[in-house]
Amino acid sequence: SATILAACMFGSASAAELVVGFSQIGSESGWRAAETTVTKEEAKKRGVDLKFADAQQKQENQIKAIRSFIAQGVNAIFLAPVVETGWDAVLKEAKESEIPVILLDRTIKAPEDLYLTAVTSDQVHEGKVAGDWLAKTVGDKPCNIVELQGTTGSSPAIARKKGFEEAIAGKANFKIVRSQTGDFTRTKGKEVMESFLKAENGGKDICALYAHNDDMAVGGIQAIKEAGLKPGKDILVVSIDAVPDIFKAMAAGEANATVELTPNMAGPAFDVLDAYLKDKKAPAKWIQTESKLYTPSDDPMKVYESKKNLGY
Ligand code: AHR
Numbered sequence: 001s002a003t004i005l006a007a008c009m010f011g012s013a014s015a016a017e018l019v020v021g022f023s024q025i026g027s028e029s030g031w032r033a034a035e036t037t038v039t040k041e042e043a044k045k046r047g048v049d050l051k052f053a054d055a056q057q058k059q060e061n062q063i064k065a066i067r068s069f070i071a072q073g074v075n076a077i078f079l080a081p082v083v084e085t086g087w088d089a090v091l092k093e094a095k096e097s098e099i100p101v102i103l104l105d106r107t108i109k110a111p112e113d114l115y116l117t118a119v120t121s122d123q124v125h126e127g128k129v130a131g132d133w134l135a136k137t138v139g140d141k142p143c144n145i146v147e148l149q150g151t152t153g154s155s156p157a158i159a160r161k162k163g164f165e166e167a168i169a170g171k172a173n174f175k176i177v178r179s180q181t182g183d184f185t186r187t188k189g190k191e192v193m194e195s196f197l198k199a200e201n202g203g204k205d206i207c208a209l210y211a212h213n214d215d216m217a218v219g220g221i222q223a224i225k226e227a228g229l230k231p232g233k234d235i236l237v238v239s240i241d242a243v244p245d246i247f248k249a250m251a252a253g254e255a256n257a258t259v260e261l262t263p264n265m266a267g268p269a270f271d272v273l274d275a276y277l278k279d280k281k282a283p284a285k286w287i288q289t290e291s292k293l294y295t296p297s298d299d300p301m302k303v304y305e306s307k308k309n310l311g312y
Contacts, residue, residue, distance in 0.1 A: 018046075018047070018048045018049065018075050018076075018277075019048070019049045019051065019072070019073075019074045019075050020043065020050050020051070020074060020075060020076045020077070020078060020270075020273070021050075021051045021053070021066070021069030021072070021074040021077045021078070022050055022051065022077075022078040022079075022104075023053050023062045023065040023066055023069070023078070024036055024039075024053065024054050024055065024080055025055055025057060025062070025080050026054055026057040026082075028151075028183065028184045029184050029186075029213055029214075029215040029241070030214070030241070030243040030244070030245060030312060031213065031243050031261060032184075033311075033312075034243070034263035034310060034312045035080070035104070035105065035263040035265060035266075035311070036052075036311075037263075037311035037312075038263050038265075038310070038311035039052075039078070039104075041311065042264070042266040042267050043266070043270070046270055048270065051069060051072065055082065057151070057183075059082050059086055062079065062081065062082060063090045066079065066091075066093075066101075067093065070093055070097050070099060073097075074099060075277070076099060076101070076102065076116075076277075077099055077101045077102070078102050078104050078269055079101055079102070079103055079104065079115075080104040080105050080265075081103060081106050081107075081108050081155075082151065082154060083151070083152075083154050084106075084107065084108050084109045084153060084154065084155050084158065085109050085153070087108050087114070088110050088111070088114065091110060091114035091115060092114065094114075095114055100116040100276060101114070101116060102119065102269045102272065102273060103115055103117070103118035103119070104118075104119055104120075104265040104266065104269060105119070105120055105121075105156075105261075106155045106156060107123075107155040107159075108155070112285055116272070116276060116282070116283065117269075117283045117284060117285055117286065117287055118285065118287070119268045119269045119272075119289065120155075120286070120287075120288070120289065121262075121288065121289045121290070121291050122288055122291060123155060123156045123160055124159045124160075124162050124163035124166070125163060125291055126156075126159075126160055126163060126240050126259045126261070126291045127161060127162060127163025127165075127166075127167070127212075127240075128163035128166055128167045129163075129167075129259045129293050130163075130167070130210060130238045130239070130240060131163065131165070131166065131168050132167045133257045133293060133295070134167075134168070134174075134208055134210065134236065134238055134257075135167055135171060135174070137236065137256070137257075138173070138174070138207065138208070138236070140173055141173060142173045142175075142207070143173055143174050143175070143208055144175055144200065144205055144206055144207050144208075145168075145174060145176045145177065145206075145208045145209075146176070146177060146178040146193070146206050146208075146209050146210070147164070147178065147180075147210045147211075147212075148180070148181075148182040148189050148192055148193065148209065148210070148211040148212060148216040148217070149161060149179060149180060149181045149182065149212050150182075150183070150184045150212035150213060151181065151183050151184050152181050152183075154184075156212060156240075157181065157212055160240060161179075161212070164210055176210075177205070177206070178196045178199060178200065180192050180195075180196075182212075182216040182219065184213050184215060184216060185215060185216065185219070186215045186216065186218055186219040187219060188216070188219070189211060189215060189218070189219030189220050190219030190220065190223045191223075193216075193219060193220035193224065194223045194227075197224065197227045197229075202229075203224060203227045203234070203235060206235050207235065207236065208235060208237070208238065209224070209231075209236070209237050210238050211238075211239040211240075212240060213239060213240055214239045214245065214246040214258055215243065216239070217237050217238075217239035217246060217249075217255060217258075218245050218246065220237065221237060221249055221254050221255065225254075230253075231249075231254040231255070232249070232250075232253045232255055232256055233253065236256050237249075237254065237255045237256050237257075238256055238258070239255070239257075239258050239259075240259045240261060241259075241260070241261050242258045242259070242260035242294055242307070243307070243312060244304050244307040244312050247294070247301065247303045247304035247307070248300070248301075248304055250294075250295075250296050251296075251300040251301045251304070253296070256295065256296070257293060257294065257295050258293075258294050259291050259292070259293055259294075260290070260291065260292040260293075260294060261289070261291070262310075263310060263311050263312070264311070265289065268287050268289070269287075272287060
């Protein structure tokens with residue numbers, strides 16, 4: 001009937017109305033891959049036309065993608081920024097074209113009027129939760145820590161380092177003896193952990209590994225095993241993300257704690273965008289996601305199973 005036809009036409013017209021460009025960093029970690037999956041799923045669910053661009057870890061590719069989204073006249077841009085600085089010029093171009101930009105999972109150092117809002121966790125807090133867990137677990141015993149940092153210049157690498165250091169500050173028995181980037185990847189995490197183990201008496205002088213994400217921790221665990229030590233026992237392992245594989249490692253007694261980061265940044269981002277496009281009222285500058293600590297007492301295999309519905 002005419003009514004149904006009108007409804008269909010309206011339905012498809014409104015679905016075609018919202019076009020969002022998403023500049024994703026790449027696929028360095030299991031968490032990142034899940035974020036991509038969830039963002040695509042959320043867009044589909046909401047009838048949004050998502051233009052996806054994978055930057056292969058390079059800021060210059062992200063800048064190119066944003067310029068191309070502007071040229072295409074998208075309604076909004078989602079940006080997961082690989083590093084903190086260097087965004088001002090391109091974000092000004094988006095602003096001049098009246099295209100709102102929403103930051104996903106990482107923050108930037110730029111004037112706040114250059115983006116609509118940021119959907120992220122409190123990354124300093126994540127590091128602090130990891131450090132507090134270690135301090136509580138180790139107590140007064142001497143503890144040499146090795147740290148696998150995330151991508152140099154990225155907000156999670158900077159903030160997670162800061163939060164962890166704050167947690168152990170003033171505790172004379174804790175010392176970070178080695179700290180280097182593993183670029184948030186499993187391969188690099190393993191490689192750098194191998195060099196830490198060699199430098200620290202084959203690992204015998206290391207009490208704990210703090211990795212800025214689970215993928216590097218998983219790589220580190222492999223290196224510890226190959227060095228003939230027991231991860232989770234000889235060397236405690238604490239990291240961030242809560243990806244399924246870390247729960248497998250936990251169930252095997254090889255990882256001790258992780259801080260959860262939801263891969264669903266897009267859900268809140270689309271909600272805020274919808275509201276903004278309707279009423280044009282600026283939302284809060286920060287939409288904070290939760291940071292929950294998991295340890296082996298949380299039934300790791302059950303959590304592992306439940307993670308399968310979250311884009312992993
Ligand atoms: O920005 C979030 C971080 O980026 C995740 O913790 C890490 O796995 C990813 O690469």
